[in-house]
Amino acid sequence: MKLQVNDIRNWMNLSNQLIQENKSYLTELDQAIGDSDHGINMARGFQEVITKIQDQSYSTPSDMLKDVAMTLMSKVGGAAGPLYGTAFLKLSMAWKNKSEIQVNDIKDGLQAGLDGIKQRGKATSGEKTMIDVWDPVVQLFSENDITDPSLIEETAKQAMNNTKDLKATKGRASYFKEKSIDNIDPGSASSYYIFSALSTSLQG
Numbered sequence: 001m002k003l004q005v006n007d008i009r010n011w012m013n014l015s016n017q018l019i020q021e022n023k024s025y026l027t028e029l030d031q032a033i034g035d036s037d038h039g040i041n042m043a044r045g046f047q048e049v050i051t052k053i054q055d056q057s058y059s060t061p062s063d064m065l066k067d068v069a070m071t072l073m074s075k076v077g078g079a080a081g082p083l084y085g086t087a088f089l090k091l092s093m094a095w096k097n098k099s100e101i102q103v104n105d106i107k108d109g110l111q112a113g114l115d116g117i118k119q120r121g122k123a124t125s126g127e128k129t130m131i132d133v134w135d136p137v138v139q140l141f142s143e144n145d146i147t148d149p150s151l152i153e154e155t156a157k158q159a160m161n162n163t164k165d166l167k168a169t170k171g172r173a174s175y176f177k178e179k180s181i182d183n184i185d186p187g188s189a190s191s192y193y194i195f196s197a198l199s200t201s202l203q204g
């Protein structure tokens with residue numbers, strides 16, 4: 001189980017596919033506890049990512065992910081753009097100069113990404129944000145010797161669903177106070193798609 005430049009391209013393509021397919025759903029989630037733009041933001045940003053990376057040749061996954069990060073940062077907008085931008089930039093930095101990413105590198109990279117999101121958003125676990133998906137996935141890598149990538153997808157999905165029970169204390173959803181409960185956090189859903197895509201690209 002390892003990732004090379006083409007696997008990262010595949011990961012981004014699959015992420016984009018899932019986000020485009022679920023654009024309306026993401027927007028619906030953001031309609032309940034936000035401003036109805038998460039699907040639009042993510043679909044625009046990921047489409048730009050694909051346009052940016054599709055025909056370029058990169059010598060390392062890190063180089064590609066730097067472009068991914070910069071594109072997300074400038075094209076997604078909202079709260080999610082800088083947060084995903086930071087996460088992918090941290091991934092890129094963690095994997096600098098490596099041509100092949102091993103399971104241990106994935107663990108370290110995702111940990112760095114999670115730390116970046118927490119820092120940038122001044123948020124922590126349990127606040128009903130994308131962190132509540134990133135955290136359990138990072139924990140999965142820390143606590144297990146991952147041989148079956150489908151565990152990543154399962155963990156992320158469960159974590160996304162668990163955000164339903166949480167009360168939002170960060171971002172726009174926090175304005176809804178108690179009323180934010182019983183809704184899935186939009187950023188948790190987009191993070192689920194990204195991890196689901198990672199899971200699939202690791203199976204290839």
Ligand code: ADP
Nearest residue numbers: 038041078079080121123129130170171186187
């Ligand atoms: P906006 O709220 O600016 O319209 P989006 O709708 O694109 O931005 O993204 C909202 C998502 O961003 C939320 O569902 C949540 O997961 C995530 N989010 C918002 N604020 C924070 C934060 N401070 N830390 C981590 N994630 C956050």
Ligand code: MG
Nearest residue numbers: 034035037038
């Ligand atoms: Mg929004």
Ligand code: MG
Nearest residue numbers: 035037078079
């Ligand atoms: Mg917005």
